Amino acid sequence: MLDALGKALIAFSAGITIVPPRVGIRVPDLGIMGTMPGFVPGVALEVKLVSVFPGNHKHGLPSHQGLIALFDESNGAPLAIMDGTYITAIRTGGTAAVATGALARKHAKVLAILGAGVQGASHLETLPRVRDFDEIRIASRDGSKAATLAARHPGARTAGSFEDAVRGADVVACCTDSHAPVIRLDWLKPGAHVSSVGGTFGPEIDPATMSAARVFVEWRGAATNPPPAGAHELQGLDAEKLTEVGEVLAGTRPGRLSEDEITVYKSTGHAVEDAATARLVFDRARSEGAGVTLPL
DSSP: OHHHHHHHHHHHHTTOSBOOOOEEEEETTTEEEEEEEEEETTTEEEEEEEEEOGGGGGGTOOSEEEEEEEEOTTTOOEEEEEEHHHHHHHHHHHHHHHHHHHHSOTTOOEEEEEOOSHHHHHHHHHGGGTSOOSEEEEEOSSHHHHHHHHTTSTTEEEOSSHHHHHTTOSEEEEOOOOSSOOOOGGGSOTTOEEEEOOOSSSOSSOHHHHHHSEEEESOTHHHHSOTTTSOGGGTTSOGGGOEEHHHHHHTSSOOOOOSSOOEEEEOOOOHHHHHHHHHHHHHHHHHHTOSOOOOO
16 A cells, blocks of 8 residues: 555656645534545546544544545446545555655654544554664553553553653654644654644644754645645645655655754645545455445
8 A cells, every 4th residue: 555655656756647736614613525526647647535523532523534436447337436435544654654764764663653542543543564663652631542552553652741741752653633732842862753634623743843854745835725625734845845755755856964963854745645545446346356346
């Protein structure tokens, strides 16, 4: 999956794909319903409907739920409807791992994961695939969730606070639904890599960190489009000073320039990630005879 996601990001940055900004419908005081169509030639023609309702945790439901429809790119015929909840979870952590592999210091040993929900779990699964961490710290506003998640990995332990988790960490993964920053620049060690995939309803990263760091994105439109298409942290930044991860992977623009610089990967999620992952799921389902075939 990581290889497929990397190729999709490269294709997007090369201008090969067709992906309009997502459209979001706000449900007052509850959440957002978004549409994310995308076309990656030779991979997938798809559209995702995804809802983000943070209060769902109180009802035992995921905050992110969705469906992905896959179409035949040669004639537009519907091919499949699949669960978008799991695909969204794993592709988000997977793309963060691709960015971490490209941007974190090669000998990064300490990982901090802030948030112990679906994305915390996804990052615990994917980030250790790109760096050999000796220590993984997990912090959450709910200590019991942090303990439960830490128990899933032999190298993980809980931290008493976000600050305790971040100080001294080489890689910091922000995976929260916070409406306000969960890290501060003075907590970060020189050379840290920060990954942020939350922030649907507010910034996860403080302005000082955004100003001090070199910032990497899936697409520059995250700075030129307002939320929910764009990212809160990127509003007002010069989009031309941002670097797309696909450009780093393709070698057309540089990634990390020194051991001491702080790098930030700010994610909004992107339809090319859905397309790449949905294609993998569809192909495997076909090969294993999974799923249900229905006439239209």
